Amino acid sequence: MKYWSQTFIPTLKESPADAEIASHKLLLRAGLVRKLGGGLYTFMPSGLRVLQKISQLCRDEIDREGGIELAMPFIHPVDNWVDGPRWSAAREIMYRVDHAGAGKGRSKEPEFVLGPTHEEVITPLVKSEITSYRDLPKNFYQIGTKFRNEIRPRYGLMRAREFVMKDAYSFDATDEGATESYHKMKRAYSAFFTRCGLKTIAVEADTGVMGGSFSHEFMVPAPVGDDDVVYSDAGYSANREKATSGLVPLGFQEAAPSGAVEEFATPGCVTIAALEAAPYSVPANQQFKTLVFMGDGKPFLVILRGCDEVEEAKLGSLGFQLWRQATPEEIEPVLGAKPGSLGAVKGTIKNPDALAGVFADHAIRLIGNGTTGANKDGFHLRHVNVDRDLAITKFSDFRRVREGEPCPKSGEPLKIARAIEVGHIFKLGTKYSEKFGAMYTDDKKQSHLMVMGCYGIGISRTLQAVIEQSNDADGIIWPWNVAPWQVLIVNMDPQDAAASDVAKKLALAAESAGADVLIDDRNERPGVKFKDADLIGLPLRLTVGGRGLKEGIIEMKWRTEKEVRKVPLAEAETIIADAVRSAAAKA
RNA sequence: CGGGCUGUAGCGUAGUCUGGUAGCGCGCUUGCAUGGGGUGCAAGAGGUCGUGAGUUCGAAUCUCACCAGCCCGACCA
Structure with missing residues (x-):
């Protein structure tokens, strides 16, 4: 038992002005945390107790599914990252650690980074320690502090620069084995969140910089969440970044050409909306929107309907390490016009060889014959037929879904809700084992790459999510298992x-x-x-x-x-x- | 990185427009009373007014620069 007078629980009547949401205010008012700086928090005694309880529940459930706990360093030699598969994408979010002390030659690159996650440490470790199928599968995990240079830390522990995470890494001999390891973790996660008193839903998610073949996020529905979850009553659920809709019916037949491509003058008309208005009156869903991106230094085009928005996360499927929107200066020499008059009609692109590809969203097939830029400032083209006139490298899903569109499973209207991501599991495949050479020998003396998975739970974020989901006007309502x-x-x-x-x-x-x-x-x-x-x-x-x-x-x-x-x-x-x-x- | 807002005691804030003794509430200290939902009375302590420069006889207040925080966006494993 603990006497209040012998611990320290500094409660506040009023919340500090920078706390915006209920859980952040209550964290401060109930004396669980105190702020050091943006995204940096001290866990006060009672906050630490909650953190430890949540950690222990997590440990229990991961252990139950065969997890093996270890502890890796917070500071990583930068070479582990340079040698890994995502250095260019990940370096931006990593804190660099310079030499301690003076003297000694300083290199231009940092020698160490603070670990934002540990694939780059565990994979080389397993590579050197495990070489036989007899030692597989293995699932190693740890619970510790992670460091990420968040662009905009906010909402207390919800998005912090330094936070506590449970991270697990599975290594299997076969793809089926990896899928089984994945499902074990999925089970452990559900059990863990339930024991925390949290209602979560598991949704399909984008694999992002992590890479890999599939992934699920564990979401706590909450209006203050940073993510949009798309779902239908038929049981479909996905992160908005990943979500698709059944917009183009199966067996849809594209319209035949409606006439010869025809150029027409559109002086000063450089937006979808302007083309929709008189005198042109082309509905946005009959326009082709042409976006230019730079993928690892090369331009590529993304074609969407005029009424749709690109979901940039979906461009990850194109295989570029880094991509961003191209600037007007980069666009003009390649296409021959400034943004506002761009198109992808064969023969109008000034320098087609410079393009890394023309990628089209499935939904443009619904247009059939539409209007697009002529790659000539002040001109557009009509009667542009998808089949006949566009040189599409690949069709895929690039658009952002909207509420009310048909569910891809059932056709019912999709709904969208805000949620907090508290856990994320990835089936990684061989992306890391290949890069680091993590191989094993099977019973026929053959070498194979290990098949990996990785699994994260934001422990400190879970703590706040519990409060966000369980409070009233008077304060926190702790679920039994996580109460300090x-x-x-x-x-x-x-x-x-x-x-x-x-x-x-x-x-x-x-x-x-x-x-x-x-x-x-x-x-x-x-x-x-x-x-x-x-x-x-x-x-x-x-x-x-x-x-x-x-x-x-x-x-x-x-x-x-x-x-x-x-x-x-x-x-x-x-x-x-x-x-x-x-x-x-x-x- | 772009847009907006804000920096005054541990916390919440007034004062800034219109330059002239830095104020209030909470919390803290002391005393008396009180004792079942943030009690009352009284007496106190606590301030580089974000930082720096400028204008001025005089700057929390006006000007400029910088820093920090928050919100929206972008971004985000």
Whole structure:
């Protein structure tokens, strides 16, 4: 048991002005964290307890599925990253660590970086330690601090520069084995989030810089989330970056050409909207939108309907390491016109050989015959037929889905909701094992690449997500398993030996039933103590004081309920122990 | 990186337009009273007004630069 006066729980009446959302305010007001700088937080004693409890639940569930815990360094030699498959993409988010101390020649590149994740460390380790199929599969994990130079840290622990993460890495001999490892982790994740009292949904996700063949994100639905989840009642769910819709029906037949391509003058008309307006009156869904990107230094085109937006994450499927929108200066020499008059009609592109490809979204097939830029400033082309006139390297899905579009599984309207990403699992395949040469020998003396998966849980973000999902106007409502303490004993008369004795006796009873107990022995007014009790949100509150003791009772109240139950002193220990046991069993 | 807003005591803020003694609430300290939902009264302590330069007899206030934070966007494993 812990006495309030002997730990440190600095509660606040008011929230600091920079806290915007409920969970961030409550983290500060309940004394769980204090801010050092943007995205940098000190875990105060009670916050640390929650963090440790969540970590332990996570450890339990990963262990149950065969995870093996280890601890890798926070500081990585930069060579591990330079040698890996994503140095150019990842270097931007990594903190560099210069030499400590003076002297010694300094190289232009940093010698060390702070680890944002550990594929580049674990893969070489496994490469040198495991060479036989007999030692596979293995799934190594750790729980520790990660460092990422977030462009815009915000919402407290939600997006921080330094945060606590559980990261696991599986190594399998076969692809099927890797899929099985993936599903074990998926199971562990569901179990873990449930035990944290969190409602999560697993959605299909983009693999992004991580690479790999497929992935799921674990999302906590919340209006303050950073991600959009697209879902339908038929059970489809995906991150918006990844989500598709059944816009183009199966077996759709493109329209035949409606006439010869015809150039027409559109002076000063450089937007989709301008072309929609009179005198041109071309609906946006009949226009081809031509976007130019630079992929690893080479320009490429993306063609969409005028009414659609590009989902840049989907360009990841094209295989470029880095891509960005091209500048007007880069566009003109290649296409022959400035943005606003661009198109991809055969023969109009000034320097087609410079292009790394012309990639079209499936939905342009719905246009059939449409209007697009002529690659000549001030001119557009009409009667442009997808089949006849465009030289498409590859059709794929590049557009951002919209609410209400048909679900790709069922055709029902898709819905979109905000969510917080608390976990992400990837089936990586051989991207890293290939780059680092992580091979094993099978029973026929043949060498093969190991098949990998990687799995992350934002432990500190999970902590805040729990608060975001579970609070009311008075404060936090901790789920049983992650509460810093499960039982709060409010001693109304800490100066009174009898009351203090009873408080201690009740604490021992609750403890022996398996609860962590905090005793509020502060010499504060009752109102202060009750307000703080609600604010810090421990699940079960017991009130001991002179008034009740004269009656021969103590009071028992759940944080989730309004009702206060009077418990006769004689039965109190038994009733409390039962309450603790049944709460623990339900959690 | 672009747009907007804000920096005044540990926290929340007024004062800035119109330059002239830096104010209030919470918290903190001390005392008395009170004692079941942030109690009352009284007495205190606590400030480089984000930083630097400039204008001025005089700058929290006006000007410029910089820094930091927040929001929106971009970006984001």
